[in-house]
Amino acid sequence: LGHLAGHQLPMSAQPHSRAALAELGVTAAAAHLWLGGYLFYPWPGHAEAPTGAHPAHLRGGWLHRREWPGYAAQCPAARWQPLPRHAWLAPARVQPQACWSSRQFHDWLAALDELAPAQLLVRLEEDADGAWQEAARLFLVANPWPLLRP
Structure with missing residues (x-):
């Protein structure tokens, strides 16, 4: 959970991730976690x-x-x-x-x-x-x- 919250979820806010998303036409992204099971x-x-x-x-x-x-x-x-x-x-x-x-x-x-x-x-x-x-x-x-x- 620590890795998910501290590393993976914030990845979408990083400049390189925003640039990759922009190339796909995604201008707004928000990270959320739903852990089922x-x-x-x-x-x-x-x-x-x-x-x-x-x-x-x-x-x-x-x-x-x-x-x-x-x-x-x-x-x-x-x-x-x-x-x-x-x-x-x-x-x-x-x-x-x-x-x-x-x-x-x-x-x-x-x-x-x-x-x-x-x-x-x-x-x-x-x-x-x-x-x-x-x-x-x-x-x-x-x-x-x-x-x-x-």
């Missing part, structure tokens, strides 16, 4: 939102692998599955044939290396059309995280 909060526990975060920002959680059984016990019938990176930017919608069963998720989790990189998981709920919509998301991180070195 989810903020992830620890489970269990509490953390305050960063200063300036919109009160209705998108939220997720994160927890260590050792905490998964306690977390999952809160909603034992939930349908979970990993969300591929290319689908991270928007709330997930999964067609019925692509929705994992509880057994698929359990088998995947059992096979996941204990030191695997953080995995983004989504809890899905069936909608009226039979598709599955994201109801929650969380990062499942290795037990030694954040001290884990790649």
Whole structure:
């Protein structure tokens, strides 16, 4: 954020940038920043939102692998599955044939290396059309995280 605010945003006000913009026919430019995405909060526990975060920002959680059984016990019938990176930017919608069963998720989790990189998981709920919509998301991180070195 410091680099964005201190370097990138002011670039449009620099003389060389104004000259380049003028060549394109842009005579007035103002720099603004909108940073979208989810903020992830620890489970269990509490953390305050960063200063300036919109009160209705998108939220997720994160927890260590050792905490998964306690977390999952809160909603034992939930349908979970990993969300591929290319689908991270928007709330997930999964067609019925692509929705994992509880057994698929359990088998995947059992096979996941204990030191695997953080995995983004989504809890899905069936909608009226039979598709599955994201109801929650969380990062499942290795037990030694954040001290884990790649």
